[in-house]
Amino acid sequence: MNFNHKEAMRYLRANPEDKTADILVDTVYLKMRNEVQARNVVKRYKCKVDSAGVTLDCGVRFTSENLAKHLQDCEELILMAATLGTKVDTAIRRLALLSVAEGAAAQAVGAALIESYCDEVQAKLDTGVLKQKSRFSPGYGDWKLEEQRLLFSLLNCEKNIGLTLTDGYMMAPSKSVTAVIGLTKKDQCISEHKCANCANIDCEFRDK
């Protein structure tokens, strides 16, 4: 799995010029990489999009205007879930116990790794003539986190990749992603502005 050092630095909120932070991030990456047990599950659906949400051909409906807007020209989509596994969480706790700096760097490295992993999974998907749009996840914009339940049940995340949802709708293991990937005939692709569809414009991680 590719490790995007630059992204990890960004998640850590480090000064990109900071050599000490560079070393911190690399040290932590070396301590973590053997703990990664990455897994994913994807499923493709036909869908109908209206102004308030999207309905899959299996009958399940996601309600979110932002999601609907994101998917407006899509007749098909892919549901995806991916995780780095429980041992990464254990490693993050372990590193944080001895050093808060390493703990925070471990969070950042974990976040960068799961994003890279999702990119790699997406790159390997064969979608024929259709292009993939960027990932859109529960919790983005007005898409309620509670709808994670629907995604989890369709992908059977627990059984397939060991990803579970807590009563508070958090994912355990924590370094995990679930997302909808719209498929479109239009000539746009993954490289579109990652954060363009998110309503949280004050987010400190927002891509400029």
Next chain:
Amino acid sequence: MSNIRELLGKQLLFFDGATGTQLQARGLKPGEIPEFWNFTHPDIVGAVHKAYYDAGSNIVKSNTFGANRVKLNNPVFSIKEIIKAAVDIAKKAADGRENKFVALNMGPTGKLLAPYGDLPFEEAVGAFGEMARYGEEAGADLILIETMSDIYEIKAAIIGCKENSSLPIFVTMTFDESGKLLTGGTVAAAVAMCEALGVEAVGFNCGLGPEQVQKLLPEMLAGCNLPIITNPNAGLPVERDGKTCYDVEPDEYAEMMYEMVQQGVSIAGGCCGTTPAHIIKLIEKCKNLPAGGYRNNNNTVVSSYGRAVNISEGPVVIGERINPTGKKRLKEALQTSDLDYICRLGLEQINAGSHILDVNVGTNGVNEPEMIAKVIPALQAITDTPLQIDTSNYIAMEKALRCYNGKPMLNSVNGKEESLNEVLPLAKKYGAVVVALCLDDKGIPDTAEGRIAIADRIIARAEKYGIPSRDIVVDPLALTISTDAKNAATACEVIRAMKARGMNTVMGVSNISFGLPGRDAVNSTFFSMALAAGLSCGIINPQSKAMMDAYYGYRALAGYDEGCKEYVARYADAPKAQATIVSEISLYDAIVKGLLDASKKAAAEELAKGAAPLDIINQKMIPALDFVGQGFENKTMFLPQLLMSADAAKAAFDVIRESVGAGEAQGETVIIATVHGDIHDIGKNIVKVLMENYGYRVIDLGKDVPVETVVNAAKETGAKAVGLSALMTTTVAAMEETIKALRANSDCKIVVGGAVLTEDYAQAIGADYYAPNAVSAVNQVNEIFGK
């Protein structure tokens, strides 16, 4: 009708194939709950079972895979009704035929157990236990715990079943191609625990096809002595037109299963994608083969959720330092529930080379059963190094054994009647490797013969409880040579005698030098002697260089270290210990620059100069932290710099604490917690370290903290400030609830923080202060205390 126990391992038995795939083929929709078909389509469910019995299957799995109350938390039908209906259908399909059995099928809850997720262990035990009770009442012949991917959940299921039924228990697990469970456990770790907990067969199901399972089979055959089950999928899943397909055809499937049965499998069947046609071919091909049956591995294995340590493969190091005897700082940590400190002691020993950690938390002013039930999960949340539970308090012993994730080591039982009667049943029930001390009511015999006689008595008694001798590790007891020069020789003689009869041994090595000066010299030499005599486990301080030198030296000399690789890695490849040049730098500068070693050294120097701890904190450390904090707030410094400074200050703080005790270096009390339902705590942990650096006594209640716990802590301590963290929109409600309850019970000020909060949001839920980051949290608390 015969009992399945009479056939198990003696003749090859056959499971059924997939139920889910078969029901889907007959109209079960995605998302529909298969267990409800026991009521809506009992004929179809029955027909699927009957087809398998007709194909020749001996065991059919009841349609109850997801019928646990965690997963089906608001069922239209009760769990009891579902299980009754399902078992009835399967029994009817068997139609009284000879050697046809019904397995009560139990799948996972779909939740990760705490501390890794949010399902409490006892809730899982309860959910599985209830299923077992209803299943036995309904007339199931055995219980199949299947498709498991987490060792801790398997333990909960087995304990639940054992406490609620007397049915035989089979366990099959889902591994990936590298031989790991979804939660990272290895085949060896999983089966060691299952066997010790008393299940009657173990094996593989789902996830993989026969080809992949075959590659993992040798590890399972070597890892336990139980009959092995293989229920693979009909190959790896392939997505086709939005459908999951399995491509291995019946003939090919039977061919591959045949090879596995020859390798030692006792029960063969199938999982996803297999059909009655697969089972027919399987039986045609294999019917004349004998069952693999039981094996006779004599390994002593302890395990955690992640890995197994095989003590029979060569001597191992058990870290002794989590034991408060004579350790002031650890006593304080236990008295104040400072779990982080205890976990750090564990990590230091693991980094120094421990294979197992001894855990003893008994000290004055500590409720040992409560404390050990906190410390064990806290350690297992950060490491997969197996633990040795060390206590003479039977209540604490059971609590620890119960919550332990894996197959633990238990220290200890001895030859006294009371000890035998109390400890052995617990060791059996929770599947532990037990340390047997060579002493009894008359004390410790002077002679090796006397001690060996006690060991033999304990081994015989354990056998009566069903504990095999391989799960007993004998402690010959090292008594100090300062009272009797023969003590070392006696201990070594016991070790040699045990080794000669294939028994493993364990010993607290450093007792040998009690009362002597320069103990390391005697200890390490004695350790070498004991290893040469055949000692299997040394309970030692792994941070003692002399002891680890003896250990690695012995391994190289005794042929345990092939090509001296470990030895060379430790002594030649290790980076040359450069005389760490810590330039003369002030404590203030060391903290500002985030230099750990320099900070420790400067703090020690300040103390040596006679500076008062509080002066060091207030005049050197806090100004440095203020400088960095302001830099962070003004955005001239970035988060990593802030955190490295915090680490450096903490290191200095630890130096001060070690020398003067925690109490004298701590000020006002602040409570912090991540609210109920929220399991992310990195932000809270950063706040904790910063606050401690500012001298606060921080009571960290952890994550996912119930409202009452926060309120009780506030009432008990009278803390004036409480910090709450919540990361998600879904958990802010719990934060609001906590604030309300605090208001009703305490006059503390409340600071809140977390990714989704804003100033307005914080006000709306009734908080006093909003802290957008860790520095701000400290500033708000300083304000509360008028600093």
